[in-house]
Every structure is written in structure tokens, then in C-alpha cells.
Amino acid sequence: MSGGAPKLPPLNSLKAFDAVARHGSMSRASAALNITPSSMARHVRKLEEYVGVNLLARNANSITLTGEGKYYSAAVRPAFDILAAATDSLLTQEDDEPLRISCVPTLGNPWFATQLAALQERMPGISIQCDFSPVPVNFDRDHVDFAIRYGPGSYPDADSELLFVDKVAPVCTPLVARLIRTADDLTKVARISSQERTTEGHSVWYYWANVCYGPKFAQVVDAAKGPVLKCARFMIEALKVGENVAIVDYTTARMDLQRGLLVTPLGQWIDAPYGYHLLTPKRRAPRVATKRLKALLKNTVESLAIASVHRTAKTSTEGGSRQRSVHKLK
Known part of the structure; x- marks a missing residue:
């Protein structure tokens, strides 16, 4: 048995084929991967050329998996599921550390407290540390995962997303x-x-x-x-x-x-x-808890009754x- 790296097909093409097999549609699969349908089709054809068989049966109105396509999809899908589970597990390990939040004092209100409580309900065991300060946060210097600031929205060391304008x-x-x-x-x-x-x-x-x-x-x-x-x-x-x-x-x-x-x-x-902005470190990947809190805030901001x-x-x-x-x- 050779000790070299295993021979793998083009991974982007394999990912495209798996998306088509899961969604049953070229258009829905391309939307899920955020690429154009034409790019999706090229990826799948490249995979078919690599394996030497047709994986999809194409007609004017629809596409279906061939017999070889069904077999191949059933074989590769668990591999993608394992990769996704391993990645989620790795990211979740990060959340053993406290989620450090810095928020402007004007949002120290029942709405924000409710969102923090909802995050703890969705992620049992997570520890949250939150301080309220109007001082500009420096993600390169301060040990902060997530911040909310009121201002023009331009921050050199942060990715900024407008939450709302008061x-x-x-x-x-x-x-x-x-x-x-x-x-x-x-x-x-x-x-x-x-x-x-x-x-x-x-x-x-x-x-x-x-x-x-x-x-x-x-x-x-x-x-x-x-x-x-x-x-x-x-x-x-x-x-x-x-x-x-x-x-x-x-x-x-x-x-x-x-x-x-x-x-x-x-x-x-x-x-x-100015407006209230959600800030995350530009040079650090956002944590799972950060992403979930951002989603909660964006989905419930209307409850502020502006x-x-x-x-x-x-x-x-x-x-x-x-x-x-x-x-x-x-």
C-alpha cells in the first residue's frame, strides 16, 4: 500500500455535486453555495470527467441523479457530514472560554439583557462577560470578542455591521x-x-x-x-x-x-x-457564540419599538x- 497522499477528485467539484444531490436542483444548489448556476454546472462536469461517468441525467426542465450518481452521492455524503460535525465540534470547544462583550451604556436595557439570556438558553454552559463603556474598543489590544458601539461605523480593526439608527x-x-x-x-x-x-x-x-x-x-x-x-x-x-x-x-x-x-x-x-453598530475583530475569526448573538440582536431589534x-x-x-x-x- 502506498504511503503517499490519497488520490482525491477536485474538492470544489465534489462539493458542488454533493450540493446538487442534496437540493435536487442546480439553481437551489448554486444559491446554497453562493455561486452562479453556470459555475455549478462546470464544477459538476469537471467531476464527471474525472470519474469517467455521468453523475447527472440532464433534460430541458430538470436534472436527476443517474445510477452511478446515486451510488456516488450516498458514498460521499457521510464524508461531508463528518467534516461538518468535526468543524462544529472544534468551534464549540472555543466556547469553553467566556464570551467577552463590550456594549455602549445606552443599550444596558431589558432588550439587551433578554438577548443575552436567550443566548445562554441556546448555548447552555456558556459564560458571558459584558461591560458597558462608550470608549472605542481596540480588538488588536483588548481581549474582546464582540462589541456594540454608537458612531459613524468606520473602525480600522473591526468588521462593522449597522444594527439600527435611533x-x-x-x-x-x-x-x-x-x-x-x-x-x-x-x-x-x-x-x-x-x-x-x-x-x-x-x-x-x-x-x-x-x-x-x-x-x-x-x-x-x-x-x-x-x-x-x-x-x-x-x-x-x-x-x-x-x-x-x-x-x-x-x-x-x-x-x-x-x-x-x-x-x-x-x-x-x-x-x-449616527447608528448602533455590531463590531467583530477583523483579524480574528468570529466565534460561534458571537455569530448567534449577532443573529439574535438583528432578529429582535424591532422589539426596541423604534x-x-x-x-x-x-x-x-x-x-x-x-x-x-x-x-x-x-
Whole structure:
């Protein structure tokens, strides 16, 4: 018996044939492997040339396995199943290590906690370590498997995928809202600002006012500087105990808006300047747990009820017509 490497057919062609045999269709098999039907056909013909027999019977409307094709498919399929099982087993061994997650503080809410609990249910025994920080993550330096950050989405050491874009609007207590009948009234009440800046260097107050009323009014609103707070959650608490108004994202203010502790006096929610992004290391293969958590987050992001922000806006203002300032018409 020769001690050399075993003689194997072209593996890509073998993989293509196995996909056709499993799916019973050239088009479905090509979609499963993410290649064109013409490439799939070429791979199968190459395999047929190698083994010297026809594996598929082709006609105008369909393809079927020949007798030799059925025999060969039954013989090679277990080999692919063994390879898949071995790979899954190897990847699962990684998950003996804790899944290290870094998330922005604004998503430290029941929705995110529910997704972590769902991941633990799907992967019993997995250990999760999660910290909440707005500091940019460095996958080349930090021992982190997965991160969620709010920003423009460009990160040199990470693969980035947009999760969702939040909404922002002026928010205050119902008492303060009585003083804000039009956009002009915003200039008459104390305004809290955040440290966030758009890519153009503008404040969020300027960004919101410019979208809703134009640059002239945006400059007026942005001119008078009030308190500047870094923490979004603390800003919410400051609004509830003070006579102030602030531009707040819906995700952070959601619970207090639903309870009526805070309202949107003008009801004008717009897309936030940035979005929440799912980040994974660019130079490290993502773990199985990372992939499953990403899928959970993407499939359940609608439960954040971002869309219901418009319903919240309607119920938190008295008389929708009052929110239209003269600046809206300019």
C-alpha cells in the first residue's frame, strides 16, 4: 500500500455535486453555495470527467441523479457530514472560554439583557462577560470578542455591521412642555447639551434644529450654551428633576416616555446622526457564540419599538398643529 497522499477528485467539484444531490436542483444548489448556476454546472462536469461517468441525467426542465450518481452521492455524503460535525465540534470547544462583550451604556436595557439570556438558553454552559463603556474598543489590544458601539461605523480593526439608527428629539417633563408651544420657545428655556458632535463638528442641538427648521434657526438654538453632560442616562435623570430640555435618543428615554415622566413637546423625532453598530475583530475569526448573538440582536431589534416613536410623539403633545413653528415654513 502506498504511503503517499490519497488520490482525491477536485474538492470544489465534489462539493458542488454533493450540493446538487442534496437540493435536487442546480439553481437551489448554486444559491446554497453562493455561486452562479453556470459555475455549478462546470464544477459538476469537471467531476464527471474525472470519474469517467455521468453523475447527472440532464433534460430541458430538470436534472436527476443517474445510477452511478446515486451510488456516488450516498458514498460521499457521510464524508461531508463528518467534516461538518468535526468543524462544529472544534468551534464549540472555543466556547469553553467566556464570551467577552463590550456594549455602549445606552443599550444596558431589558432588550439587551433578554438577548443575552436567550443566548445562554441556546448555548447552555456558556459564560458571558459584558461591560458597558462608550470608549472605542481596540480588538488588536483588548481581549474582546464582540462589541456594540454608537458612531459613524468606520473602525480600522473591526468588521462593522449597522444594527439600527435611533431617533432623537427635544425631551422634557410635562411641566416644562407647557412652556414650549413652538420651536421659538426652545430659546426661552434652559437647554442641556451633550458632548456628541456630528462629522461636520456640529452639536446635536444644531443637527436637530437644522433638519427640522434650517441653518438659521439652528444657529440661534446652538448659540446659548447650557450645561454639557456626557452620560445620556444621567441627562435623563437631570431632565426629570430640573426645568430643562435636551435632545435625547429614543432608546434611552423610552421607558420614561412610556410612563409619562418625560414628553416630546414638539413631537419631531428625526434619525440620529449616527447608528448602533455590531463590531467583530477583523483579524480574528468570529466565534460561534458571537455569530448567534449577532443573529439574535438583528432578529429582535424591532422589539426596541423604534417605530413606535411616532405614536409616542403624538400622545405626548397637546394639539399636533402647535408643533409647527414659523421656522418650519422658511
